[in-house]
Amino acid sequence: MKNLKSHFKFNKQERSGIFFLILFLIIIQVGYVVYDSYQINEKYPLNIDSNFQVRIDSLKNVALKNDTVKVYPFNPNYISDFKGYTLGMSTDEIDKLHHFRKTNKFVNSAEEFQDVTNISDSLLQVISPFFKFPEWTTKQEYKPSKVSSKKNVNPTTENVIFKDLNTTTAEELRVVNGVGEKLSARIIKFRKRLGGFLVDDQLFEVYYLDEEVAKRILKQFKVISKPNIVKININTATAYELSKLIYIQKEVAERIVNYRNLNGSIKSLNELLKIEEFPAERIDRINLYLSL
Template identity: 65%
Template structure:
């Protein structure tokens, strides 16, 4: 017991030292508490100035737009099942379009697209901004009342049409506006194609005015279609592709380069992404290509 008490006996100098040590510990604790209180106030939520915040929000908006997948214009005549589904079309709507195309017919406006597929107005308003139709369909003038009556009269009279694929140059020269040079050019163009597949290919003859084409199609139409072997765009060489009258050599080479970089072409509409591709002729070119 005596030895234990000896540990708690301090002289005056030792007691002063213990007192100052305790005082120092208390001051340190107070200082630490004050420091933590001040730090929490300083490190509170960062508030930006209004002008700086506007700039930050603007940069966020631009970044969000850049992150969105770019939608390329496309011809709705060549919508695949996957493309139609991604656009929000139902299976029935996609099937109606495909049945229409099987009859070798094309829609040339958003209104015709809705008439064929029966899509709702709300869906049409969303997707039609990306529709890309051939240029010549957009330049067609609306039929006047007089023209409409003439067409009805022709139907009543049941005009017998001649085959555009067997017509001679002399027959073509009977059409007002077609002379010796143009008739020869039409025949040459037809031979290079191997025969017209659709009536609208007559518009592609160089130098043939649209009004003259319309007059010609009142008497001549594609009746006997030629049998063609479609070119597989995923295995054909640039040389084979360039044999198609609508594809120039440098475009054919671009198609092969694009295919090599991307592995394969999954949709003919994907060709519109290729530089210098004649997108206004994609409906014609698609007649000669396969996947």
């Protein structure tokens, strides 16, 4: 025991040395903690390999594209609440458009759209390039006619013996000045796709047929025997059946079916005007082939 106690006996000088040693160690520990916390909070640039940075940038671009709402051309007269929201319009601006439309009027230009909705110049500049105004919106009210009378054929045709536009051959069409082999074949092909012409004015819709040439054709030919068209029921037809109609593209046919599924049924053919990218300028023509 005496030997064990002798190991813990220190004189005054030794005790002072031990005290200063412990104090020195404590100061070192405190200094290390302070320095370490400072190092954690210090911002250092992160050095990344250039190839790895390229991969990061490409992933950011993909994410940005996925988050971006793609806007297609549309008729601004039929902007829904959701469509207006995605375009950046306020609820008040959308409501103003809807109140205006309830008066059975249409906006016919980007300027009129701004006058009605009071949207800002900056927003108009962004969305107006996507505006798609049909031809009939140049009028205040749209009243579809049963048969279009836009094209005036020579009125003095009482004594002319017309040939039937639905039974004539390509060779017979080529007697008209301006109608060659390719154009006559194109007219016959278009007639076949239609299932036969229902009205004379459908001739003006033949691809690359000049209006003046079409007028010359109608001086000798017109629809005499109309084809027996089985109308497509808009409430039961599939997207494929609708797309077989020459005036309706596949994407529009799919949107019609989606609209019908969301609303239960289509009660009026004029409801089709609400469909995005629907060829509204040909609604009177399309009505000849559809039923409810």
